[in-house]
Amino acid sequence: MALKAELYKSTLNFRFDAGTSRGVLKNKTSIFIKLFDNQNPECFGLGEAGPLKGLSSDFFSAENKLQEIIELINNEVITFQNFEDSLKKIYKHSSVLFALESAFFDLNNGGFRKIFANDFYDNKKPIEINGLIWMGDVAFMQHQIKDKIKNGFTTIKIKIGAINFEQELFILKSIRNEFSAEEITLRVDANGAFEYKNVLEKLKALSKFEIHSIEQPIKAGNIEEMARLCEISPVPVVLDEELLGNEENKIKLLSTIKPHFIILKPSLMGGFSGSKSWIQVANNLGIQWWITSALESNIGLNAICQFTAEFDNNLPQGLGTGQLFSNNFDSPLTISNGNIFYDSGKNWDLKLFS
Secondary structure, three states: OEEEEEEEEEEEEEEEEEOOOOOEEEEEEEEEEEEEEOOOEEEEEEEEEEEOOOOOOOOOHHHHHHHHHHHHHHHOOOOOOOOHHHHHHHHHOHHHHHHHHHHHHHHHHHOOOOOOOOOHHHHHOOOOOOOOOOOOOOOHHHHHHHHHHHHHOOEEEEEOOOHHHHHHHHHHHHHHHOOOOOOEEEEEEOOOOOHHHHHHHHHHHHHOOOOOOOOOOOOOOOHHHHHHHHHHHOEEEEEOOHOOOHHHHHHHHHHHHHHEEEOOOOOOOHHHHHHHHHHHHHHHHOOEEEOOOOOOOOOHHHHHHHHOOOOOOOEEOOOOHHHOOOOOOOOOOOEEEEEEEOOOOOOOOOOHHH
16 A cells, blocks of 8 residues: 555636735635545545745745655655654645645545544534625625625624725724624724724724724734733734744743734644644633634635534634635535535535546
């Protein structure tokens, strides 16, 4: 029995221009690894590396690193027996590590896209998720909000920081005029768009609408300013981009800043093993957390959902991005009434890997 591997690529196209404070997204490319036993190639595991420009430390190196690892697998340097030990050597290539972990766990569980043995995959147990609202003009954002609420979402996450701030406040006010904080939870994500000199003024304005939390209000890397902000902000602060590249300093970083929440993206934070380490540190420090995808296809999203289900965390997660793409892989992942679950009655469309 010999482990073999193949590499594939696919460009995912957004259904609309997805706006953030860092720019507009129209498409993204993901790289996939297929692992299989050469004596039974019909049984295979899949993993996805979808590095994001400006966020992923391995954006420019992921494909070459995966190709290098595939050659080591096919030359029997990396085997079934030493695979997990080999993963420890590539912890700095986060999206690659995430892809390899996913593919290996999938293959070990029979090649049925089962990454972890829990009730999400086995018993259709749902995970509550937030409805994500992308930036655009007021009419576009309001349309998205109405659609999410109509479809049963009770937690809405709104990207802010790109259009006029007064217009963003108007959108939030229009929601609160119709729905109380008990009916609809509002999260906002600034992606580091605000300047420290006037961020407190903006946070005070946002707090009037009973905002649950704000992600990354100022740019990452301003640790003293962020720590001060977490101490005085009228809106609970969430760290997102701040965590990236700080895997070896996570205890110091979180102890210094003392955020209210952190967000974990496995493909950006050392895969499953790296994310578990962040969770352990956060739990020890009394910091709450939730998990989000990072614009993966349904292959990566499925792995992240199953990983999320390994933990007892009742906060709404950020796992609704599979609906963003017009050419995503058909899958059993199903969203209904603000929840995502694995409907084993549906099939995967994996013709790309045939």
